[in-house]
Amino acid sequence: MLAALIRQAQQAGLSPEPGFAPKELHWLAQLHSGKFTGVLPLREGKKGRQVARCPELSQPEMMALPRVLGQTQAAHFLADSCGVIALLPERAGQEVDAKTQAKHGAYAALLERAAQDLPQLLPVLEVLRNPAELAELRAELAQRGAKATDRLSFAVDGLDLLESELWYDWWRRFRRQVFGQPTTTGTMLDLSSGEVVTPAKTHPKLNKLGVGAMPTGASLIGYDKEAFSSYGLQAGENGAVSEENAAAYRAALEHLLAQAPVLGQMKVAVWFDHRQAEGQALIDAIENPATLTQASETFSWDDWDDTEAIQIVQTPEQQAAVAHTRAQQLLSALRRGETPPTLTAQYFALAISGASGRAMVRDWHTGSLEQLAEAVATWFEDLAITNLSGKRAKRPRFFSLLMNIQRPKPQSTSMDDYLKPIRNLQLPLWRAALDPNAPIPFSAVAKLMEAHKAQVMTGQFSEALSRDGDGEDKSRIYTRMALLKAYHNRKARRQLARGQGGFLMSSSVDPHHPSPAYHCGRLMYLLANVQDAQGSDVNAGVVQRYYGAASSTPALVLGRLTRLSQHHLAKIAREKPGLALTLERDIAAVWSALGHALPKTLSLEEQSLFALGYYQQLADSVSRRQDLAAQRKAAAAQADPHPATSPLAETTQTEQTAQGE
Incomplete structure (x- = not known):
């Protein structure tokens, strides 16, 4: 991994030299003829201007710097925070604390040392030593809305100090003289290259990581416990990587993390x-x-x-x-x-x-x-699911998959607390996206089914599917069904590879599915739909009352609903014989697939197939009714291009005719 990162740094043309690192710069104080003339904002949106090569000190070097400068605190060279350089307080009217003032002294001391060889830095030093000039700099930063944590640097007579190369050689010499120079004779094998090197004592921190890392950065490789010295090895000697290679992998990883999702x-x-x-x-x-x-x-x-x-x-x-x-x-x-x-x-x-x-x-x-x-x-194909319009639903985003595994986030719950129960699922789902043979974890199915049943039995499922358009609640249903389908397809693919059978599901209803649980779900929807003599898309009452029991003990519930459906079908046949015939045909087809035997109980995995069968049968039935209604409407419009009834009345009449058929 380290070797690949180092090659990426070389390929991307990044600056892996120790003592240099890219940084964001938010403000540029401009000096002309030794006087402060104003500040230039460099922020674009939330980010500042990226400067490819800035002076950088590791944490051990920062800890050693106060002794070198004769100060009590340390500061960065050329670019540091507005609080450190200009003594800008965190809030208006506040006093700058003693620690920040000490860092300001360290910044000036380091600048004074550099100015002995770099006279171009003297105007900056003079501004910092002049209370009136420093107060003017601080006042303009405050007026322009600068934060104490924003990074600030200087331009002298049009020369941007950070962007120039005049300080490079001095900075290299300073680091060698103060912090020592690695010996040219290697002592250990570099884990990233296999070459004999002198290992870096410490590795630079990652500042672009975020997601759980400290604001000051996080170490990818570090040895700060006593146990790491039990074999006489100190710090970086436990995993030898040269200072140059450590800087290279860090530069590559920082560049990648800055744009990583x-x-x-x-x-x-x-x-x-x-x-x-x-x-x-x-x-x-x-x-x-x-x-x-x-x-x-x-x-x-x-x-x-x-x-x-x-x-x-x-x-x-x-x-x-x-x-x-x-x-x-x-x-x-x-x-x-x-x-x-x-x-x-x-x-x-x-x-x-x-x-x-x-x-x-x-x-x-x-x-x-x-x-x-x-x-x-394969990832997209496994997640493909048909929506109520008979078309494939939009492919779900990865984060949407993760979020919809459990119930929606309450407003009073923080995102961090909300993600805790499903935090362990993000990695296996990511692996499944990169590897067609990687499974969807069953724990994701278990968590999803808990949320799905709650949505169905509270009526939210039926209510969401009855609305027009593809709103958030309807998209949540599509996403959950897509993940269930992906789970079963991944399992089936492994079974097929081992010669153990396996059935790859399609995005729409499949009459040839081998699982009785799947067809029990289909039957549940058809029987619930029979209860509504008007043939509406979703019958909330029956679904809410019986779905939970039917999905776990189908023989007990579906048998009863089947007997009740005969009475309703007879009533529908007297008023709408076409609709009754269609319902009877669909129910008979499902019974044919079941073999006239209902399973007594279903496992949680089988209940997920029940959910898929229910949803896919619902989507198929609704889309067929919509297609038929559209055909009837088009035929009516062609037969009578100037109807006497209003458009709304025509639509209602066409839908009723379609249901009657």
């Missing part, structure tokens, strides 16, 4: 040895399927050159659009059974989260771009 309570950093744009589009699609553009109908592999990255097309936005289209075409071609040429690009996927001051690697996955495309295509 948050999935649940972890970040997922993914990179490729080439074809980065297309590969990233596939990864983005897992998090948000809507990012992929519509695939073209025809696609040929003839123009796919996997040895070269795509060329930049005028703007980065256009390049991203091309990459998304190519990724979608790749998925579509795989679905059509077209075998691409060997795609040599390799991907590396790192799932990581913070635990206070440490970074925890949750998962590490590698493979080819072809394998990734096949995995994403």
Whole structure:
């Protein structure tokens, strides 16, 4: 993993030199002829301007710096917070604490030491020593809304100090003289390269991790406990990595984490040895399927050159659009059974989260771009479910899958507390997205079924499906059904691979499904629908009263509902013989699939099949009624282009006719 990160740093042209690191800069104080003239805001939205090479000190170096400078606190060189440099308080009217004042003294002392060799820094030092100039700087920062934690640096007579290279050599010399220089003769094997090196005592922290990490950063590799010295090894000697390689993996990981999506309570950093744009589009699609553009109908592999990255097309936005289209075409071609040429690009996927001051690697996955495309295509196919319009519902976002496993979040509950019961599901779901053979955890099904039953038995399920459009509640149902289907398809795929049978479910109702539990769910919907003589889409009363018992003891409940349905069917036949015939035919077809025998009890896994059978039969019945109503309406409009009735009356009449048929 470390070796792959180091190669990524080299490929991306990042700056892995020890003592240098990219940082965000929010404000630039401008000096002309030794006088302060104003501040330039660099913030764009919530982020500041990214400066590729800034002076950087590790935590041990920061701890040693006060002794070197003769100060009680430490400060960063050239760029530090507005509180440290300008003594800007956290709140207006407050006094700056003694610790911040001590850091301000350390900043000036470090600047004074550098100014002995770099006279360009003297104007900055003079402003800091002049109380009036410093007060003016502080006042303008406060007026412009700067925060005490915002990072500030200086421009002298038009020269941006951080962006210039005038301080590079001095900074290297300073670090060597003050903190020592690694010996040229190596003493240990570098775990990332296999070369003989002098190991770095400590590794730089990750500042872009977030998700559980401390604001001051988190260490990916660290040895700060006494147990790590039990074999006479100190700190970084326990896992030797050179200072240069430690800086390189940190630079690559910081760059990746800055743009990595948050999935649940972890970040997922993914990179490729080439074809980065297309590969990233596939990864983005897992998090948000809507990012992929519509695939073209025809696609040929003839123009796919996997040895070269795509060329930049005028703007980065256009390049991203091309990459998304190519990724979608790749998925579509795989679905059509077209075998691409060997795609040599390799991907590396790192799932990581913070635990206070440490970074925890949750998962590490590698493979080819072809394998990734096949995995994403299978992921989408397993999650495909038909909506009430007879079309495939929108592909759910990854975070939506996680959130809809349990009941909706109450407003009084924090997001962190809400995610705690399902936190252990984010990693197996992520693995399932990257590996077509990885299972959906059964614990996700158990949690989902608890929430689903509550939704059904409170009437929220029926109410949501009766509304027009695809609102949040209806989308929640689609997402849950999609995840249940994915669970059973993943299980069936493993069974088929072992020669143990297995049945891959389709996105719509399947009369040939081998499970009686699935057909019990179908029967439950049809019997509940019979109770409504008007044939409405969803009968809430029967469903609320009997769904829970029917899904666990179908023989007891469905047998009773079947007997009751005969009375209702006879009544419907007198008023709407066409509707009665349709209902009887559908019920008979389900009984035929069941073999005229209802299971006495269903396990929790079988209850999930019951839920799928119920939903898919409902979606099929509703979409067929909608299609028939639309056909009747179109036929009526063609027969009488100038109807006497109002459009609303015509719609009602057409729907009643469709139900009667």
